[in-house]
Amino acid sequence: MTAVGEVRVSSAWLRLREPADAAARSTVLARTAAVSVGRAAVTVVHDLGCGSGSMGRWLAPQLPGAQHWVLHDRDPDLLRVAATHGPGSGADGAAVSVEGRQGDLTRLGPADLAGASLVTASALLDMLTADEAERFVRSCVAAHCPVLVTLSVTGRVRLSPADPLDAMFGAAFNDHQRRTDGGRTLLGPLAVHAAVLLFRALGSRVEVRASPWRLGADHGPLLAEWLSGWVGAACEQRPELGAVGAAYLARRRAELAQGRLAVTVHHLDLLALPAGGGK
Numbered sequence: 001m002t003a004v005g006e007v008r009v010s011s012a013w014l015r016l017r018e019p020a021d022a023a024a025r026s027t028v029l030a031r032t033a034a035v036s037v038g039r040a041a042v043t044v045v046h047d048l049g050c051g052s053g054s055m056g057r058w059l060a061p062q063l064p065g066a067q068h069w070v071l072h073d074r075d076p077d078l079l080r081v082a083a084t085h086g087p088g089s090g091a092d093g094a095a096v097s098v099e100g101r102q103g104d105l106t107r108l109g110p111a112d113l114a115g116a117s118l119v120t121a122s123a124l125l126d127m128l129t130a131d132e133a134e135r136f137v138r139s140c141v142a143a144h145c146p147v148l149v150t151l152s153v154t155g156r157v158r159l160s161p162a163d164p165l166d167a168m169f170g171a172a173f174n175d176h177q178r179r180t181d182g183g184r185t186l187l188g189p190l191a192v193h194a195a196v197l198l199f200r201a202l203g204s205r206v207e208v209r210a211s212p213w214r215l216g217a218d219h220g221p222l223l224a225e226w227l228s229g230w231v232g233a234a235c236e237q238r239p240e241l242g243a244v245g246a247a248y249l250a251r252r253r254a255e256l257a258q259g260r261l262a263v264t265v266h267h268l269d270l271l272a273l274p275a276g277g278g279k
Contacts, residue, residue: 011081014052016222021122022058025150026209026269030062034091036146036273037118039065046070046113046143048121048136049105053082055122055150056098060087063118066094072101072112106132110142119147125191126153126177129184133191137198140272147199147272151211153177155189156266157230161255165248172234172241179237192268203275211267217259226263227252 037043043065047055050071060067067090071082079100086098103112106128113119119140125133140147155174159166177188187194199206215223227249235245255261 009051011052011078013225014054014078016225018052018054018057020213020215020219020222021054021151024211024213024267025058025122026211027062029148029150029207029209029269029271030059032207032273033118033146033148033271034063036271037063040117041066043067043117044070044115045118045120046072046116047082048072048108048119049124049127050082051075051078051122053086053098055120056082056087056096057085059120059148060090060096062091064091064094066090067096069096069098070101070116071098072103072105072108074102074104076102105136108136108139110139113139113143116143116145118145119143121149123151123153125149125195126186126188128187128191130187130194132184133187133195134198137195137202141199141202141204141274144274146274147204148269149192149195149272150269151267152192152195152270153189154192154266154268158264158266159252160262161260163248163251165244169231169234169241169245169248172238173230176233176237192270196270199270199272204272205275206273207271209269211269213263213265213267215265216262220256223256223261223263224253226265227256227261 043063045067047069050073053071056069060069069086071079073079079102083098083100087096089096128136157170174189178186196206196208231245231249235241252261
């Protein structure tokens with residue numbers, strides 16, 4: 001996910017995190033989604049908040065048959081990247097085509113997903129408000145097809161070696177994820193659980209799997225960028241942490257440079273299947 005409301009991320013960050021995302025996502029849910037979609041002349045996949053297209057590059061090779069990916073994002077530059085570097089082929093070598101649709105996902109409606117065989121999204125839910133998440137779920141349910149949503153943050157982060165200040169920065173970061181910004185109060189780590197409850201309330205069968213990032217010495221650039229963003233967001237939320245935050249970040253960067261720092265960032269993937277089967 002990249003652009004919702006006023007939230008933006010860079011293509012450089014998306015490129016940096018793509019291998020970790022691919023390693024973390026649940027292949028079990030992907031296989032279940034592939035079976036649930038079945039085999040059609042063309043499988044139409046709507047990728048909501050596609051960003052630079054990493055979800056398509058990961059999932060399309062796991063789906064059989066010809067596919068058409070409809071890429072939704074607010075950012076036209078990221079849409080161009082996603083369309084230019086789309087998935088090459090399906091699991092059996094069948095062709096995959098793409099189209100981009102620029103728009104605000106907070107205004108998503110059932111008509112936007114008409115004809116979908118599968119709906120996907122990645123790292124999206126935590127950037128929505130409660131009303132937007134409900135609109136998202138209701139629109140997906142109305143499409144009456146499988147919905148695979150990956151890499152929703154849970155608010156749980158574990159750093160090793162442990163530091164006495166880890167919990168304080170983690171709590172401040174989670175508060176930042178739930179901040180009110182431009183009149184929008186984000187769900188942050190609460191979003192995935194709210195979505196699961198709503199999908200179930202609307203009759204969908206929901207499966208959930210853990211999809212943690214496990215970052216260590218071999219993820220140096222990604223871990224460095226994540227660490228700076230994590231501490232920076234915590235200090236933005238609680239400015240009084242600024243002085244101690246600088247020292248904490250320096251200690252953690254030193255551990256990273258020594259190859260000693262490891263971080264687990266917990267996420268959940270969910271697959272919602274329509275009642276009575278899909279299309």
